[in-house]
Amino acid sequence: MKELLSDIRKCEVCKAHLPLGPRPIVAGHPDARILIIGHAPGTKVHKTGIPWDDPSGKQLRKWMGVTDEEFYDETKIAQMPMGFCYPGKGKTGDLPPRTECAPLWHKPLLSKMPNLKLTILIGQYSQRHYLGNKMEKNLTETVRNYMNYAPEYFVIPHPSPRNRFWLSKNPWFEEEVVPKLKEYISQQLNN
Template structure:
């Protein structure tokens, strides 16, 4: 696993497309029980190299019902984005994750984590990649039907503060789904 993580952290396959240069951000351990597959690091995470070290990460930890200590314990949580490097700024937020990372690294990384019991899929990119034809027409429909994907997958929206509009339109997520997510996480931990 250490050799694989070293190779990933040296990866530069999409360097020409990265405005801040490559800095793959990933944490993984063969003992991990839960993996969180998100989109791509933002600028704060790119600067620090610490996954989910931003307001989105604080919201995610609230949704999961875990402490920072548990969240960053690599024997409990692996943290792997769809795109390992900051992809750049778009018109309404960050650009989508680079498409090179997941096919290059995800499968080989997942094989090194035999103890995974739950895959939390954050956002549309992770959900479409992993659920494929089982994903619903929209992220909202996929998240609303999360029970269909258990016990392996648990789809959730991105915890970004920019998602206030979605959360406002879908209050059922925090009242109905988040408690179920917390139960699943606590059962595994």
């Protein structure tokens, strides 16, 4: 696992397309029981090199009901984004994750984490990749039907502050889905 993580962190496959250069962000361990698959790091995470070290990460930890110490304990929670490097800025936010990363690195990483019991799929990119045609017609309906994917996957929207409108329009998410997410997380961390 150490060698694989080292190889990923040295990856420069899409260097020519990255405005801030390559800085793959990943965390894993063979003992990890929970895997988080999000979009791609933002500029703050690119600078620090720490996964989810931004307002989105703070919200994610709140939804998961975990401390910073639990969240960053690689023996418990692994981090594997769809795109490992900051992809650049688009018209309405960051660009989509680079498409090279998942086909190149996901299977080798997953093969090194045999104890995974729960994979949290954050946002449409990871959900489309891992659920394929099992997804509902859109992210809202996919998240609303989260139990269709459990216990292997738990689907949630991106915890970005930009999603405030979605959250205010869909209060059922924090009322019904977040407590269930916390329950699943607690089961894996305490078993």
